[in-house]
Amino acid sequence: MDNKKIQNSFDKEYNDSLNKLYKYNSKLDGFKWFLDTAYRWAYGHSEHNVVILGTAVPEELVMAAGAKPCWLTGGSLGSTEWSDELVPRDTDPVSRSILGYIHRPGIDYSDSLFIIPLINDSMRKIAYLLKSEGYKICLVDVPPDRNDKYAAEKYAKQMMKMCTAVASHAGARITRNSVLSSMKSVTAARAALHRFLEVSRGRTDIITDSARLFVQNSYYLTDSFDEWTCHVEGLTREIGYYSSHSVRTEKNRPAVMLCGSPVLFPNYKIPFLVRDAGLAVYDTVDYTSLRSMVIYNRKLLHGNTDKLIKTICRKWLNYDPSPAYIKNDVMYNHILFLAQKGDIEGVVCHILKGQIEYDFELERIEAMLSEYGIPVFRLETDYQYQDVEQLRIRMEAFSEMLSQKKIKKVKRVS
Numbered sequence: 001m002d003n004k005k006i007q008n009s010f011d012k013e014y015n016d017s018l019n020k021l022y023k024y025n026s027k028l029d030g031f032k033w034f035l036d037t038a039y040r041w042a043y044g045h046s047e048h049n050v051v052i053l054g055t056a057v058p059e060e061l062v063m064a065a066g067a068k069p070c071w072l073t074g075g076s077l078g079s080t081e082w083s084d085e086l087v088p089r090d091t092d093p094v095s096r097s098i099l100g101y102i103h104r105p106g107i108d109y110s111d112s113l114f115i116i117p118l119i120n121d122s123m124r125k126i127a128y129l130l131k132s133e134g135y136k137i138c139l140v141d142v143p144p145d146r147n148d149k150y151a152a153e154k155y156a157k158q159m160m161k162m163c164t165a166v167a168s169h170a171g172a173r174i175t176r177n178s179v180l181s182s183m184k185s186v187t188a189a190r191a192a193l194h195r196f197l198e199v200s201r202g203r204t205d206i207i208t209d210s211a212r213l214f215v216q217n218s219y220y221l222t223d224s225f226d227e228w229t230c231h232v233e234g235l236t237r238e239i240g241y242y243s244s245h246s247v248r249t250e251k252n253r254p255a256v257m258l259c260g261s262p263v264l265f266p267n268y269k270i271p272f273l274v275r276d277a278g279l280a281v282y283d284t285v286d287y288t289s290l291r292s293m294v295i296y297n298r299k300l301l302h303g304n305t306d307k308l309i310k311t312i313c314r315k316w317l318n319y320d321p322s323p324a325y326i327k328n329d330v331m332y333n334h335i336l337f338l339a340q341k342g343d344i345e346g347v348v349c350h351i352l353k354g355q356i357e358y359d360f361e362l363e364r365i366e367a368m369l370s371e372y373g374i375p376v377f378r379l380e381t382d383y384q385y386q387d388v389e390q391l392r393i394r395m396e397a398f399s400e401m402l403s404q405k406k407i408k409k410v411k412r413v414s
Contacts, residue, residue, distance in 0.1 A: 066172020
């Protein structure tokens with residue numbers, strides 16, 4: 001394994017995506033901070049006390065237990081090459097990318113505690129591999145059926161076990177005040193993100209859809225939620241100012257919803273292709289974006305430590321769109337809500353090779369969307385870039401179909 005060659009591949013992928021994002025959004029002063037955040041995350045080499053694989057555990061509980069969470073979510077083709085000798089060739093790219101980050105030369109995770117939610121077989125294999133290599137791990141078993149009458153109790157027990165492990169590792173103690181503080185911090189961050197997405201939606205002449213997605217992804221790259229929240233609010237104000245002082249300069253692109261496997265930085269070939277094909281992303285519906293909907297109002301900020309933890313667990317269990325569940329009703333119901341609003345004209349379903357759990361849901365989603373006359377474009381790919389031109393041709397054809405459908409609809413109305 002040529003580490004120098006792999007590092008060059010990783011650097012190129014990372015910097016190409018950052019440069020492309022900057023090129024199309026350079027007039028937004030507030031956007032530069034998020035680019036710097038992603039760069040620091042990749043090259044800062046900071047110490048990682050508690051590492052979360054994926055996004056399927058409540059970060060507010062990790063924070064309440066005295067740790068600063070670091071997420072490894074995948075998203076990089078370059079990082080997969082650091083795990084090539086560890087897993088089979090056909091392992092899904094997200095798992096390979098996560099393992100690659102862990103085994104990246106120059107990064108030391110020997111003193112870290114890995115929190116691993118067992119949401120699929122790949123995570124179980126990763127847990128076994130890391131344990132056999134001597135890493136400290138904390139397994140979180142997510143109940144597959146949230147309608148099971150014991151699901152809430154089982155989930156709460158798993159979270160309490162996790163809190164105990166994190167607090168012990170961090171040398172801290174979880175208290176009522178620490179839980180309250182973390183709940184308020186993540187609520188402020190998620191509320192700021194919702195405002196940003198609403199203000200920036202449809203203004204591709206001011207901020208590209210890929211940049212909107214990047215700001216959303218950067219939630220999992222920041223060292224400080226409070227600082228991140230402040231910068232999101234500042235960027236929202238800047239976009240609001242441009243919106244009120246400028247006329248739209250781009251044509252009205254067909255609005256699509258991007259769903260399925262999460263699109264994670266730096267592998268942004270899909271949102272870049274969506275823009276090149278003349279489409280606009282109205283909303284992103286996946287297990288990373290929907291978890292940001294978990295917000296705690298004042299009525300929920302009462303009770304002792306155990307009650308607050310159970311409140312967090314109940315919220316997460318009710319709103320968690322994890323592919324671990326037998327039926328992903330959270331994702332289905334949100335897509336249904338958008339379809340009923342009538343704001344989306346098509347759906348791009350992104351399926352990463354090996355993540356068949358999303359294909360299980362697709363048939364049900366397609367049947368529902370057909371009732372609203374909304375076409376679905378299934379796009380299967382991986383983190384490689386060789387299929388870009390093939391995907392471009394297919395996506396341009398989908399865009400043309402949506403455009404013709406829109407023209408016919410306008411003619412009928414007139």
